Amino acid sequence: MSDAERLHARLVGELASAGCLSPTWREVFAQVPRHLFIPGTVWVEEDGRTSRLNRDESPDAWLEACYDDRPVITQLDDGDGSEQGYWSSSASMPTLVAMMLDALDLEPGMRVLEVGTGTGYNAALLAVRTGAENVTSVEVDAALAGRARTSLKALGLAVTVVTGDGALGHRPSAPYDRILSTAAVQRVPYPWVQQTAAGGGIVTPWGTAFHNGALLRLRVDEDGTASGHFDGNAGFMWLRDQRTPHGAVEDRVLPDHDFTESATELHPYSPLSDFDSSFAIGLRVPAMKSTVVFDGYAPGTGAYTVYLTDPYAGSWASWRIEPGPPPYRVRQHGPRRLFDELTTAHRWWKEAGSPSHTRFGATVTPDEQYVWLDDPAHRVPPPLSEPAGLP
Ligand SMILES: C[S@@+](CC[C@H](N)C(=O)[O-])C[C@H]1O[C@@H](n2cnc3c(N)ncnc32)[C@H](O)[C@@H]1O
Structure with missing residues (x-):
């Protein structure tokens, strides 16, 4: 052999x-x-x-x-x-x-x-x-x-x-x-x-x-x-x-950008790392990408920042996680309030009973296509904003 x-x-x-x-x-x-x-x-x-x-x-x-x-x-x-x-x-x-x-x-x-x-x-x-x-x-x-x-x-x-x-x-x-x-x-x-x-x-x-x-x-x-x-x-x-444009955080988050600052109790684990949660959030936040940038070499040991970006509108949000309890610092720039959209979508998913992705489905017709929960009659609510472009 x-x-x-x-x-x-x-x-x-x-x-x-x-x-x-x-x-x-x-x-x-x-x-x-x-x-x-x-x-x-x-x-x-x-x-x-x-x-x-x-x-x-x-x-x-x-x-x-x-x-x-x-x-x-x-x-x-x-x-x-x-x-x-x-x-x-x-x-x-x-x-x-x-x-x-x-x-x-x-x-x-x-x-x-x-x-x-x-x-x-x-x-x-x-x-x-x-x-x-x-x-x-x-x-x-x-x-x-x-x-x-x-x-x-x-x-x-x-x-x-x-x-x-x-x-x-x-x-x-x-x-x-x-x-x-x-x-x-x-x-x-x-x-x-x-x-x-x-x-x-x-x-x-x-x-x-x-x-x-x-x-x-x-x-x-x-x-x-x-x-x-x-x-x-x-x-x-x-x-x-159908690709969302690639691009590095440093090309999108520029030093001269203005931003608003707030604090949150929400940790990124559920919105980003839970398969079902992030699947559902994605249905409501079109063209939003997330990137995690770790401070040190080894992930999981220290502080990191989650960046949310919309490559079309130029909006971004940063979500700074330090070891220890919340609150975490959030900054948002541009016409879309990306962090606010993410938290609204996450709340919607939780209030719907945290459904698994297998409870969602899609219907495609000559005129439209849409995603539903459990039944085609029960459509997912519309996206939380219109992005400047879509693939
Ligand atoms: C994950 S690979 C497919 C693996 C493949 N089935 C195999 O057994 O090796 C995805 C492929 O889709 C092709 N692709 C991307 N967009 C396409 C399109 N619009 N029409 C046809 N192929 C496409 C890519 O060039 C790439 O080769």
Whole structure:
């Protein structure tokens, strides 16, 4: 048995023992070696730092990374060549891949559209399960699409890989029984609903600028609408035109900015770190991003500041946490009172009984889309302000 075969078998065994793979999907995962889809140069996240790994320079570490249960970053900054910046493509974490495939409820012979081909690994798993002739995958980046095409072909999997904007779906192969997006959205592109057969399903990571990631599972009805619940933690990179702009705190919080100052008893833990709370807050505070800046090197040992920013309006708030009891100092700048919005949204969530994200759902129609609590008739109240722009 080669090292690759041993590591592949180990990963599949780990996923199965963790309860992530049904016997059917276990069989499928065992047929698709992940390392055949991973490029020679990748990046992995370790202790909060991103490090580069090259197959020729460190073959053992590279192969281990291919079979660890974590994402392997395969492109930075849309492949601008700088080899720096934000993740723009990856082979997703295998646990997450398994969770999303399971949520798809796929049967052999079903026609599937994948949005975000990336390496082609997930497309290969889909192809083994439902038949390669039934799988279409769209990737916005031509170089990535080309590479995935080659990797799929080498395994004899004749998946249709299209270079294009997956937000438009791919009409020539429609209708689909299932659409799976492996890039996150803040709005579900309506062409996905149009191109799914009635009774079919759409699975996509869905989030907000404040909280990137729950899995949304929609069922498409005959009347051209789709509805379904959120379930599961699925942090993903965004569909390209739905990204909230990146940017460092020091570019947004400038020394000559005026601000108002107040004090709060509220600690950031619940609004920021509780998955359900931050998911719900994100529904009410459009385009608000949070960044935590620690004073010292080691997080958790000392003081830190939470920055809330709106990259469009230029508003910001800082929330200073010192060790010891509250109050904590808050400063707010700009037309949006971002901290006040956050506390209002947090109070709304608490007063609603602190619902888990799984009690929320979304409905997509040709004219609008909205999020609800428990039932489509019970819409989440509107956003607390209009941001200057939205992706
Ligand atoms: C997390 S990766 C997908 C992982 C992939 N399924 C795999 O198995 O390797 C997300 C991918 O979505 C692609 N993407 C982003 N926006 C897109 C769009 N509008 N249309 C198609 N692909 C898009 C990115 O280029 C990236 O390759």
